[in-house]
Amino acid sequence: MRNSTKKILGVTICILLALFCGLAPLVKKGASGKSYVANAQGFGGNIEVTVFVDGDTITDITYEAPDETPSVGGVAMSNLKTQIIEEQNSNVDVIAGATYSSTGFLEAVNAALNEAGVVADGSNGSKTVAEDYEGTADIVVIGGGGAGMTAAISAAEEGKSVILLEKNSILGGNTARASSGMNAAETHYEEEQGVEDSVQSFIDDTMASGKNMNDPELVKVLAENTSGAIDWLDSEGIELNGPLATMGGLSANRTHRPVDADGNIIPVGSYLVDKLSARMDELGIEVHTNTAATEIIMEDGKAAGVKATGSSGNNVTIHADAVIVATGGFGGNMDKVTEYRPDLEGYISTNVTTASGDAIDFLGDLNADFVDLDQIQLHPTVVPTDGTLVGEALRGDGAILVNKEGHRFFNETGTRDEVSAAEIEQPTGNVWLIVNQDMYEGSAVISKLEKGGYLVNGDTLDDLAKAMEFDADATAALKETVETWSGYVASGVDEDFGREIGAVKTDLSSGPYYAVNVGPGIHHCMGGVKINTSAEVIDTDGNPIEGLYACGEVTGGIHGANRLGGNAVADIVVYGRIAAESAIEYIEK
Known part of the structure; x- marks a missing residue:
């Protein structure tokens, strides 16, 4: 027993000596200071950021963002990381073309810095001045x-x-x-x-x-x-x-x-x-x-x-x-x-x-x-709050547009200028684009809209109408509109607006349902x-x-x-x- 105790004590002393002498460091080089983790929503999903600080200095930033597009959000976050560390300033501009990835990354960085009690305002950093x-x-x-x-x-x-x-x-x-x-x-x-x-x-x-x-x-x-x-x-x-x-x-x-x-x-x-x-x-x-x-x-x-x-x-x-x-x-x-x-x-x-x-x-x-x-072209399906584009192919696949009274009002697959003009004429402002689970399955476009918080949903049309804040009359009209549309898909003829039915992949007769509020936005010159x-x-x-x-x-x-x-x-x-x-x-x- 005494020999075992001596062995344990000897090993312990060796480890301590190694630590003091730097022979067996337990902290990897470059990972100086403490680390703080925070999360935020990006374009495609969650962004997890780890910020390493040593005193008031940001020494490194790592991140996990598997749902962000590598060449857009990925490059943007890499550029922001470099800029923040060089300037020691987290109050930097988002990168055009990668707004959501940039915003999410910066939110997570600032949340981590707040937890660390570090104010990164550029006072101890320096901007790199490029040569001609x-x-x-x-x-x-x-x-x-x-x-x-x-x-x-x-x-x-x-x-x-x-x-x-x-x-x-x-x-x-x-x-x-x-x-x-x-x-x-x-x-x-x-x-x-x-x-x-x-x-x-x-x-x-x-x-x-x-x-x-x-x-x-x-x-x-x-x-x-x-x-x-x-x-x-x-x-x-x-x-x-x-x-x-x-x-x-x-x-x-x-x-x-x-x-x-x-x-x-x-x-x-x-x-x-x-x-x-x-x-x-x-x-x-x-x-x-x-x-x-x-x-x-x-x-x-x-x-x-x-x-x-x-x-x-x-x-x-x-x-x-x-x-x-x-x-x-x-x-x-x-x-x-x-x-x-x-x-x-x-x-x-x-x-x-x-x-x-x-x-x-x-x-x-x-x-x-x-x-x-x-x-200059207006695109008819743009999220009015931030300009997010809702792809036109969704309408080609079978999505419909309804106004706030629950009615279809135009051929959804008309040209962009025509559909935009029809939306502008609606007395109730922006309109709703509606899809169902049949369209959701297999569509990364709809999935990203949901991850971005743009969709409302409901298992039934009554639930969807409630999520869209429709009154009783609009709810009844919406149910009639979808029933009529389903019949047009079955017959192959849109008797209201002459929409081509052949490419439609669903009749919207069953839920769950999803909708996004859209309106015209400046799109193409x-x-x-x-x-x-x-x-x-x-x-x-x-x-x-x-x-x-x-x-x-x-x-x-x-x-x-x-x-x-x-x-x-x-x-x-x-x-x-x-x-x-x-x-x-x-x-x-």
Whole structure:
């Protein structure tokens, strides 16, 4: 017994000596101080943050956020972590395009700091001041949304050196917010799913939606190249292989959508951004975020590079043989929106704030021509409190819209301008979009709306009506409306509004039910800089500006007076590739 006691005492003394001598530390290097854990709601789900502090200093921040999109929310949180630690300041701005992930992350960080009793106000931190930068590439791309990334990848895959400048601190732009899908005609997916479609039908639908204000040649090239764009995406490992859907104004189920590993339909935008940004990393494309272009460098009448400003005011100069502008629209800049459309003052926007229309200024300095700048689209299903977009494909799949009196009031799959106008005419304000459990199953879009707290629900229509705060008359009307709609689905004919029934996947005859309050919101700028079918920027004399190309929402003429849902993604991929091909051809000449 005495020997055992001696052994235990000896071991204890050795451990203590080891601790004092630093031979066997029990705390990992870098994990200095205490740690505090807090949680908050992000875009997709819970964000758990652990903040490490040593005295009043934040030494590290770790986080678990499995439901946030890696290339959007994930990158945003990583950038915020770096900024907070460098500046020792948790009172920083959210990142445009990742508002919910940023807000949740910052809420959790501040809750943890509050528990720690630490005030992180920047008093013991320092801002990093970036140096001026000058670089050279074959092609410089301005804008890191879907069009810019597509152009950059296409050029890099042909062996060209590419530098991409992005105003925001993350890539994605408005593309990250796209929810429904990509329109394409005569694709292998349509053939595999038995969908009859044609390029001419695509053209006809697009022209009709645009009130024939569209440039027919631009539309023709768009339609003819969508199948090839799908094939290109396939080759990049970006498969839009989910069940085909229809959108308002389409004459065929040509909206291509992605699915996750479990077969659930997921938002197309975040999926594209994830895949495209990963491909850019693989190709080693040089990217400068927090860098806003201010001027196109011109030499002998030809585009020869870009001047830009970094977030700390440093100058960035890129010399290049060709320039591709893919800065998006101006729907995030209400001053510009109301300049062209005073009647839209007061509407909420679905756009990221960095969609501010900078290119109108720096391209205008080059005498570039612009078309249809007053053609600004309202999307009919936008959450009025914060601009969250509710995907149009939900209506194509079978969701209905009812006003606060419980009645349907329009063809839900009409074009966006028509449905928005019908909503505005409702005497009771915003309206409700209703789905049921049949639609909820397999839809990551609806699931995210629920996680974000946007849905009300009920096992029965009476329960749903109560959650929507309907009175007795509206409740009775809602029940009659759904019963009538179910009958229309069974007969295949919408006798009230002539809605196409063929694509509907549920008749809403059984619950549980879910609803989200929606109304019109500023969504897309159909107008922009004038281009030709080679994506060359055209000046006010009708001539191409040599070495200068544009693609995506920064351009005008493709969508006319109203853009079809699903055509924006088609636009960014088709004309992003064309801009790269044209720039390469120009350089090699």
